[in-house]
Amino acid sequence: MGPLELTAMVGEVGAWIVYLLIGFAFGFILESAGFGDSRRLAAQFYWRDLSVMQVMFxxxxxxxxLIFxxxxxxxxxxxxxWVNPTYVWPGIVGGLIMGAGFIFGGFCPGTSLVGAATLKLDAIWFVAGAAVGIHGFGETVALFNDFWHSSFLxxxxxxxxxxxxxxxxxxxxxxxxxVVLWAAELLRRRLYGDADEG
Amino acid sequence: MVTPMKASRLHALGAAVLLLAAAALAWHGQPTPSEKWRFLAAQLEPRLTERQVYIDPAELMGLMHDDYVDLFIIDLRDERDWNLFHLWGAERIPPQALSAHWKRFANLGENGVIVFVGNDEAIATDAWKQAMAAASRPNAYILAGGINRWLREFSPDSDANAPPAAGVPDENLRFPLKWALGARHPASLPDPHQTGTHSFTRKVRLQKRVVKKGGCG
Structure with a gap:
């Protein structure tokens, strides 16, 4: 019965190989869907290209x-x-920050790695910025630790x-x-006509 | 090449398949703890058959005096037996009310230990199975021999050599108690220095929780 204890089944090296294969497949799929291109990702926010929403949803x-x-x-x-534990207000604030970063930079963390893997300069800069941001968070989280652990459910x-x-x-x-996907597609066609996405 | 019309039909087909699968899932439902135990039995049944989770009363007494351990003694017996006698610090939860506590049991700290207690072992064993199935396999054990054995070993009124009362079905309190003392009975929290103990195999292990994390980018 899953989840599988990979290390016990195939050893530590075997487990790392499985993680590598899953990561490879994930990156392959994201790049195949065109999510290594920041223009396509940002277009979601202007309803010009609904690929992000369609693929993710x-x-x-x-x-x-499948899980259930x-x-x-x-x-x-x-x-x-694993289900991420819920921290309501930190989640809301973090979501706002990530959403702003997504629209400013045109990437989310995973897709920025996909873009960086294909040597897109904007993706590489985004990854660098994310690394700085992560380090900065680590160095300053003690200052707002109470908030970070607040509203725990x-x-x-x-x-x-x-x-x-x-x-x-x-x-x-x-x-x-x-219904949402169908309605979104209707809205996109109303805004931009029947032109192909992207 | 996929034309727009064909793509539209494929989308509709995909949506229909997904909707059908979700509807079938709603009809089929998720496994109850008893059904889930059937799935887990092959993996967890040896812990019962090999008595790995049945702890000696002397070990439970030690845990009750161990300040480091966050001990939860869950008494599954009826109110009458609970009022007659129960262990110090125990919490009475009838078996039908256990489902309201699975979340709490699933979120024990690293030093958390649960011990299910009945008059004998049958209802405590059943509660243990349900906890394994429904509460993310908490660090749970069963008091070997139940309250009947506990009282035989620790009650000052007990004659440890006397056989238990005959002709009484399992899960009945076979130890004669004159008054309903609850946790005020001397045997509810025996003093290990005065009681003395026999040798036993320690079975309780504190679990180090491996925090599995995930997330998406």
């Missing part, structure tokens, strides 16, 4: 359905899967928060996601 919905089907069939122990999931069965939440999210 679709990936999230597919992964969600695997749990339902006893292949995966969902309680053992633990491992909080939508089904916990809503008090609904997991399957109902999944169905609801998939339904909403499909």
């Amino acid at each position: 679709t990936g999230i919905m597919v992964a969600m359905v 089907w695997a749990t339902a069939l006893g292949w995966l122990d969902y309680e053992e899967v 633990g491992r909080l999931t939508l089904q916990d928060w809503l008090g609904l069965p997991t399957g109902v939440v999944v169905l609801g999210l998939v339904s909403i996601g499909i």
Whole structure:
């Protein structure tokens, strides 16, 4: 039953190889989707190109359905899967900062690595900036430690928060996601006509 | 090459498949703790059959006096037996109310230890199985022999050589108690210096939580 204890199964070197392969596949897919290009990423915020939203939402919905089907069939122990603990206000502030950085720089951290791997200068500068930012955070976090650990709600999931069965939440999210993607495409065509994206 | 019309049909097909899978999932539901135990049994059943999680009353007594250990004694017995006698610091949770505590059990600190207690071992064993399935495999154990054995070993009224009362079904309190003393009974928190203990195999291990992290970029 998953999650798999890779190190116990294939040894430490084997586990690193698996991580490498997963990373390779992730980067390959992102580059294939054109997410190594900051113009395409930034276009999401102007509704000119909805690839980011379409790919990410679709990936999230597919992964969600697969995870909970695997749990339902006893292949995966969902309680053992890492879910980022919820810190409400730090999450909101961090999201705002990341959103601003995304639109200013045209990348998020993962896609900047994809772009840097193909030697795009803007991606390389973004990665450098991110490294400086990460270091700066590490050096200053003690000054706002109380805020950083505030409003802690633990491992909080939508089904916990809503008090609904997991399957109902999944169905609801998939339904909403499909409607949102369809409506967004309609809006994009209304704003920019039927021209191809990008 | 995929034409716009074909792409549109593929999108619709994909959406339909995803929606159908989600609807089927909503209908099928997620496994209950009992069903989940069936999935985990192969991996965790040996801990029961080899008695790895059944701890000696003397070991529990030691834990009760260990300030470093964050001990949670979960008493699963009914209110009558609880009022007659229970361990010092124990918390009474009926088996049907355990589900409200899985989150708490799943978030124990590194020095947290849970011990399930019944009059014997049956309901405590069942609670342990459910905890493993529903609470992210907490550091949980079962009091070997339950309260019946505890009282035989530590009660000043006990004749340790006397056999337990015959003809009484499991999970009944077989030890005769004249008054409902709860945690005021002398045996609720025995003094290890005065009681003396037999040798036993220590089974409780404090878990070092490996923090698995993730995130996306």
